[in-house]
Amino acid sequence: xxLIHELLISGLIxxxxxxxxxxxxxMLKFPNLMTRLHAPTKATTLGVGGALVASMVYFLTLEGHVxxxxxxxxxxxxxxxxxxxxxxxxxxxxxHLKPKQLPKTQSGWSTYSASPAEQSHKxxxxxTSHQ
Amino acid sequence: xxxxxxxxxxxxxxxxxxxxxxxxxxxxxxxQNSLSLAHAVLALFLSWGIPLLTHSLWPERPKIRHYGKAxxxxxxxxxxxxxxxxxxxxxxxxxxNNSLQSCWxxxxxxxxxxxxITAFAGTITMTPGTVSCDLSADGRSLLVHxxxxxxxxxxxxxxxxxxxxxxxxxxxx
Numbered sequence: 362x363x364l365i366h367e368l369l370i371s372g373l374i375x376x377x378x379x380x381x382x383x384x385x386x387x388m389l390k391f392p393n394l395m396t397r398l399h400a401p402t403k404a405t406t407l408g409v410g411g412a413l414v415a416s417m418v419y420f421l422t423l424e425g426h427v428x429x430x431x432x433x434x435x436x437x438x439x440x441x442x443x444x445x446x447x448x449x450x451x452x453x454x455x456x457h458l459k460p461k462q463l464p465k466t467q468s469g470w471s472t473y474s475a476s477p478a479e480q481s482h483k484x485x486x487x488x489t490s491h492q
Numbered sequence: 493x494x495x496x497x498x499x500x501x502x503x504x505x506x507x508x509x510x511x512x513x514x515x516x517x518x519x520x521x522x523x524q525n526s527l528s529l530a531h532a533v534l535a536l537f538l539s540w541g542i543p544l545l546t547h548s549l550w551p552e553r554p555k556i557r558h559y560g561k562a563x564x565x566x567x568x569x570x571x572x573x574x575x576x577x578x579x580x581x582x583x584x585x586x587x588x589n590n591s592l593q594s595c596w597x598x599x600x601x602x603x604x605x606x607x608x609i610t611a612f613a614g615t616i617t618m619t620p621g622t623v624s625c626d627l628s629a630d631g632r633s634l635l636v637h638x639x640x641x642x643x644x645x646x647x648x649x650x651x652x653x654x655x656x657x658x659x660x661x662x663x664x665x
Contacts, residue, residue, distance in 0.1 A: 380577055387584035396594050398623050399580055399639045406618065407577035429522045439573075443617035443624070450625035450637065464598040468630040476629045 366422040370415045377411020384408060394453050402446045409438060506540070508547045511554075513539040554607040555664035562662045569615055569655075576620040583621070583640055592640050597622075599634045599648050603656055608663040609634070615655045622651070 387400030413431040420428035454463075454472045463470060468477050507513055520535040521527070556562060583592070599616075603609055613624040613634060621639035628635070641647045 380581060383581045383584050387580070390584060390589065392589045392592075395623075395625075395637050396592065396639055398637070399621060400584060402617055402623060403573075403576045403580040403620075406573055428525065430525060433519065433522055439618060440614075443614040446617050446623050447613070447625065450623060454626065462596075463635060464596050466598055466628040466633050466635075468628055468632075470626045470635055471629045471631075472626050474629045476631070 363423070366418065370419050370422075373411050373415035373418065377408045377415065379408075380411065381405050381408030394457075395450070398446055398449060402442055406438065406442065410435060507543065509543040509550070509553060511556075512543045516542055555605070556662060557664050558662055561658065565655075565658050565662060568658070569618065572615075572619045572654075576618065579620045580639065587640070593642055594637070594639050595641055595644065596625075597636045597638055597641070597644055597648055598628075599636055599651060601632055601634055601656070602652070603660055603663065604631075605663050608659045611663075612656055612659055615659075616651060619655075622647075 384400045384403070384405035388397050391397040391400060413435055417428055417431045420426060451472050454470075460469060460473045468474065503510075516539040517535045520538055521531060524531045524535075601609060601612070603612060609627070609631070613627070616622050616624040616634070616636055621641070623637045624634055625637050626635040627633075636651075638644075638647060
């Protein structure tokens with residue numbers, strides 16, 4: 362039984378490591394920042410996930426108690442990865458892109474333009490200051 | 493703001509976010525990995541204090557309609573994350589850079605509540621070949637960068653049908 366568990370755990374760790382490696386290679390290989398952003402947000406989630414599941418299986422089978430920390434780690438990871446990616450993308454848009462290079466939207470993207478409510482507020486302020 | 497809100501009940505003043513309190517309690521207990529009374533008391537204190545302190549940042553409660561559907565959604569997204577990992581890994585390993593059709597997409601949003609939009613944007617980032625990058629200034633569409641898409645209209649329709657329609661059922665909009 363021990364051997365099967367150990368094989369399962371090592372299998373999970375190796376699988377996770379492969380995904381982490383592929384994700385890192387993707388960061389080297391892709392041509393620009395926006396495509397590079399796809400590698401760490403996805404390919405590495407399974408990398409960390411593999412290690413975490415392996416850890417849970419280890420504690421459950423070889424140590425004999427349930428460990429729930431891993432669930433929390435993956436929860437925090439899933440909550441924070443999209444936010445990090447979002448901010449990196451926004452910083453990139455500010456430094457390297459013009460609104461013209463992006464698809465059009467009615468009121469502009471929030472990285473470049475204020476919300477319609479704020480715009481009308483500013484407008485009304487400037488018109489009152491003129492009078 | 494405060495002057496316009498009607499008088500709040502005892503529960504609303506002391507437990508403005510019951511769901512957040514419950515989550516904080518459970519997460520704190522899980523972090524400790526033990527069920528001792530001391531940790532439970534501390535967890536109770538935190539789950540009472542943090543919602544009170546952060547209440548002004550988050551005046552309204554998310555309106556969740558179907559908790560069962562929310563759970564099903566979480567499982568669906570977890571499955572999609574596994575698929576996404578394999579797809580992106582395959583693209584990294586087997587595709588040449590110059591054959592990638594990466595592009596920007598504008599996804600018009602049907603959901604309006606901030607919680608639903610956040611969940612949708614987060615889901616898009618975690619799932620195959622898409623990263624959500626920005627919200628339009630009026631909050632009605634989402635800017636998404638795609639790693640490899642041949643049919644843009646189909647990609648937009650696919651994301652809206654798979655995730656947004658479900659979120660719309662989960663949250664009151």
